Structure formats: C-alpha cells, structure tokens
Amino acid sequence: xxLPDPLLxxxxxxxxxxxxxxxxxxxxxxxxxxxxxxxxxxLVPFTGGESMNFSxxxxxxxxxxxxxxxxxxxxxxxxxxxxxxxPKYYYTSVVEQLEDILVVNKGPLAVxxxxxxxxxxxxxxxxxxIAVALARHGxxxxxxxxxxxxxxxxxxxxxxxxGVIPQWDGSIFTSYGSQLRNGAVGNKMNSxxxxxxxxxxxxxxITYGLLEESYQDCSIGREEPNLGVCNKAAxxxxxxxxxxQQVFQQEKDPYYGVTGFKFNNAIILxxxxxxxxxxxxxxxxxxxxxxxxxxxxxxANNGGFPTGSTTYxxxxxxxxxxxxxxxxxVTDDAEFGFGFTGLVRAQDNTRVVGQVxxxxxxxxxxxxxxxTLYGIGS
Numbered sequence: 001x002x003l004p005d006p007l008l009x010x011x012x013x014x015x016x017x018x019x020x021x022x023x024x025x026x027x028x029x030x031x032x033x034x035x036x037x038x039x040x041x042x043l044v045p046f047t048g049g050e051s052m053n054f055s056x057x058x059x060x061x062x063x064x065x066x067x068x069x070x071x072x073x074x075x076x077x078x079x080x081x082x083x084x085x086x087p088k089y090y091y092t093s094v095v096e097q098l099e100d101i102l103v104v105n106k107g108p109l110a111v112x113x114x115x116x117x118x119x120x121x122x123x124x125x126x127x128x129x130i131a132v133a134l135a136r137h138g139x140x141x142x143x144x145x146x147x148x149x150x151x152x153x154x155x156x157x158x159x160x161x162x163g164v165i166p167q168w169d170g171s172i173f174t175s176y177g178s179q180l181r182n183g184a185v186g187n188k189m190n191s192x193x194x195x196x197x198x199x200x201x202x203x204x205x206i207t208y209g210l211l212e213e214s215y216q217d218c219s220i221g222r223e224e225p226n227l228g229v230c231n232k233a234a235x236x237x238x239x240x241x242x243x244x245q246q247v248f249q250q251e252k253d254p255y256y257g258v259t260g261f262k263f264n265n266a267i268i269l270x271x272x273x274x275x276x277x278x279x280x281x282x283x284x285x286x287x288x289x290x291x292x293x294x295x296x297x298x299x300a301n302n303g304g305f306p307t308g309s310t311t312y313x314x315x316x317x318x319x320x321x322x323x324x325x326x327x328x329x330v331t332d333d334a335e336f337g338f339g340f341t342g343l344v345r346a347q348d349n350t351r352v353v354g355q356v357x358x359x360x361x362x363x364x365x366x367x368x369x370x371x372t373l374y375g376i377g378s
Contacts, residue, residue, distance in 0.1 A: 019111045029124045030272030032131035034229045037269070038328040038362075045332040046087065046359070052329055054177075054365055055082040058188040081185050083177025083363070087331070088138060088153045090129055090358045092122040096343065098350040119340065122356040125285065126338065131273040132287040134362060135317075137171060144172035146294075156319065159364035160372045162190035165303050168275050168317045168374045170294030176367065191218065191367040195304040195312075197375030203277075203315030206237050206376045215264055218320055218371040225320040225370065228260075228268035231276035234316035234376050238268065266320065275317040275374075291315060291374070316376035322369040331359040 046052060059079045066072065096115060105114040130153065137158040141148035146169050154177070157167045163174040163181035174181055176189050194214045197204040218225055230238070239261070260269040272279065273289050280290030291314035298305045305312075331337050336359040343352040364370065 022111060024112060024117055026124075029128055032128065032271055032273050033269045034227075034271040034274065035127065035131045035134060037227060037323065038134075038326065039330075042323050042326040042328045044327040044329055046329045046361075047332050050086075052085040052087075052327075052361060052363060053082050054327075054363060055080055056188065056365070058185040078184075081179060083179045083189070085154055085177055085329075085361050085363055087359050088151060088361050089336070090126050090133075090360070092125045092129075092356045094118050094122050094340070094343070094354045094356070096352050098345075098352060101352075119356075122340070123338065126356050126358055128273065128286050130358065130360065131271075132283075132289050135273070135275050135289060136169075136287065137167075137173065138361075139173065139175075144170075144174075146171045153361045155362055156321075156364065156370070157372075159362075159367045160191040160193065160319070160370055161367075162187065162192045165193050165298065165305065166294060166296045166312075167193060168291060168314050168372060170296065170312075172296075177363070189367055191369075191371055192303045194371060194373040195306075195375050196318075196373050197313060197315065197377070199306050201306060201310040201312045203313045203375050203377030205378070206234065206241050206318070206373075208241065210373065211238065211263065214371050214373055215266070215320055218322065218369050220369060223322060223324075223369055224264065225266045225322050227321040227323050228263060228266050228318065229271050229274055229321065230268070230318040231272065231274040231279050231316060232270045233276055233278040233378075234274075234318050235268070235270040237316065237376060237378060238318070274319075275314070277313075277315045277377075291317065312375065313377075314374050316374070318373040318376060320371045320373075322366065325364060325366040325369050327363040327365065329361045329363060333359070 057079055058081055059077065061079065062073045062075060062077060096118065101115050133152050134155045135157055136149060136152060136155045138149055138152040138154040139145055139158060140150045157171065158173040159176055161167050161173040163172065166172050179185065179189060181189055194210065196206055196210055215225055260267045275289050275291050277291045282288040282290050293311055293313045295309065295311045297309040298307065300307045335341060336357050338356065338358045340356050341354045343354045345352050
C-alpha cells in the first residue's frame with residue numbers, strides 16, 4: 001500500500017498531543033468495603049502448617065438435680081469438636097515486553113509508567129477476585145451444591161447455612177470446615193437463611209420487622225452483629241422502607257473512611273461485589289455475583305420460606321455479620337501475602353512475567369452469630 005505524500009501534515013509535524021488529566025481513570029473495578037473491613041478487623045496471619053483448625057463446644061456435661069444419697073451419672077461424654085480449613089491460593093499475572101518498558105515507555109515522553117499501571121491493575125484484580133469469592137463457597141460440586149470450587153476460599157455462603165435451607169445461589173451445605181452439620185454436633189454450627197420474599201417465591205420488600213428480628217436472631221447475650229452488608233440496591237431499599245420519620249445516624253468507619261448508617265449496634269455498608277439482581281454481574285475473570293432463581297423443596301417453619309417445591313427469586317442479598325467471630329487468614333509470607341514475585345525473563349524472547357499471589361481463607365468461628373437474608377425486592 002502506497003504511503004501518503006507528504007506523510008505528515010503541518011499540525012502532526014509540529015504539535016504534540018496532550019494527555020490530561022495525568023491520571024488513568026479506573027472504569028472497571030468496583031468498591032469492596034467488606035473485604036477492606038475484614039482485612040482491617042478480622043485479619044489473622046497464617047504462620048504455617050498443613051491446615052487451619054479451630055475447636056468448638058457443642059454440648060454440656062451431664063448434670064441435674066438429685067436426691068440425697070442418689071448415685072451420680074459419671075458417664076464420659078464428648079462435648080468438643082472442630083473445623084478444618086486449608087490454604088487457598090490466588091494469582092494475577094503481569095506480562096510485559098522488555099522493548100516496551102525499557103526502550104519505549106520511559107523518559108519525559110512517558111506520561112504514565114506502563115509497569116506501574118499494570119502492577120496496580122494486578123493488585124486490584126486479585127483483590128476483586130477474592131471480594132467476589134467471599135460470597136461464594138470452596139467445596140466440590142455435589143448433591144445440592146452448585147459449582148465445583150474446591151480451590152476457592154470457604155466464603156461466608158457455606159458458613160451461613162444449616163444443611164437444609166439453600167443459600168442465595170441454591171446450594172445447601174451439609175458440612176462446614178469438614179464438620180458434618182445436624183449429626184453429633186446438632187445445630188451448633190448452623191445459621192438458617194431468612195426468606196424476605198412472598199409466599200409464592202417472588203421477591204418482596206424488606207421491612208423493619210425482618211431486619212430487627214433477623215438481627216436479634218443472631219444475637220446471643222451481649223454478642224450482637226456489628227456489620228450489615230449488601231449491594232447498593234438493597235442499601236437503598238432498607239433506607240426507603242424504614243419509617244419516614246426515622247433519622248439515620250451516619251457513621252464513618254475509622255479504618256478506611258467509608259460511610260454507612262447505624263442499626264442497633266451495627267453499621268450497614270454497601271459493597272459493589274455483594275450478590276445482587278440489579279447490580280450483580282458475571283465476569284470471566286472475577287466470577288459471578290449476579291443473583292437469579294432456583295427451585296427447592298423446603299419443609300415447614302424454616303426461615304420463613306414457603307413450604308413445598310417452590311421457585312425462588314433471589315433478588316437482593318443482605319447479611320448481618322459478627323466480624324469478631326470471623327478470621328480472615330492471610331499468610332505472613334511476603335510473596336504469597338498479596339506480594340509481587342518480580343519480573344522473570346522468558347527463555348527465548350524478550351517477554352518478562354511476574355505474579356501477584358495471595359494465600360488466604362475465611363473462617364467463621366460462630367455461624368449462628370451471623371445471618372443471610374435474601375428474596376429482597378423493591
């Protein structure tokens with residue numbers, strides 16, 4: 001193909017292009033205050049070992065009233081058990097060409113550093129992947145479990161279940177931390193999801209009564225939820241459905257500055273990666289936080305769900321969390337603790353590659369002190 005003659009006109013030959021402002025606007029990533037909150041308030045370094053275990057008490061000792069001279073029951077009973085979790089790994093690759101970063105994108109004519117932008121993108125990518133995974137599960141697909149995810153963290157979805165009622169994606173988790181629910185330990189590791197929709201399975205408006213009763217349901221003595229999380233649709237619905245005369249007490253979290261509003265002793269925050277019908281998405285890299293519908297058969301007196309076989313419209317999801325009972329485990333190793341490996345040269349070309357890597361997992365020490373609500377609509 002013949003080149004134009006002359007190659008450049010007067011303007012192109014005499015004038016540089018302007019890039020302003022000298023920032024790269026982020027038009028992709030969303031905000032995840034829940035992950036930030038967990039890292040600020042529930043971070044527990046993992047210092048090594050095959051697994052992460054915690055123990056729990058699930059039954060009392062034998063005792064009761066007795067008459068003088070009566071023999072005591074001195075049978076030895078088991079009252080303790082535990083849960084087991086394993087390290088889970090995530091990565092993001094940073095790929096560069098040496099010609100780009102060492103020859104072209106340098107000096108005063110380089111408005112932005114390509115490698116700096118890619119490193120920030122890598123950190124945001126791995127953080128967003130984990131933010132989405134927090135609301136999912138880390139179990140293999142099986143009976144009543146949607147999706148094969150054994151390499152993912154054991155997110156709150158599987159912890160806040162009772163082995164009978166489906167969670168927001170339709171999955172039912174009969175075990176948590178490899179501990180079987182509703183067996184020898186009874187319901188001590190259970191949290192029953194709350195249905196907020198209609199008797200026919202459609203989504204319904206959130207009410208003050210549902211919020212208050214679910215809050216109290218996961219309160220035990222002085223232990224109460226300290227955090228409520230939802231996407232911005234449910235956040236708006238909660239504010240719209242409260243009594244008109246109620247004045248919301250705005251509160252700014254001291255760790256990272258996001259503003260929410262108080263409900264009893266909890267602050268309610270909106271998280272863009274929380275499961276949602278209106279704002280949820282399916283992304284080939286980050287995963288899915290888009291809600292849909294599922295069909296399940298549920299017995300009577302379970303979390304307000306309709307009895308029998310029903311198709312449920314999930315709508316918006318809202319969670320109460322007692323974050324004092326959560327451990328967000330991140331390795332204390334610098335490279336696997338959201339660190340960068342550095343760039344490594346390929347064998348037969350000028351490509352260099354590095355990874356941002358993270359080893360983490362989520363443990364819920366007391367599932368009964370947090371709760372999922374779904375079926376929320378406008």
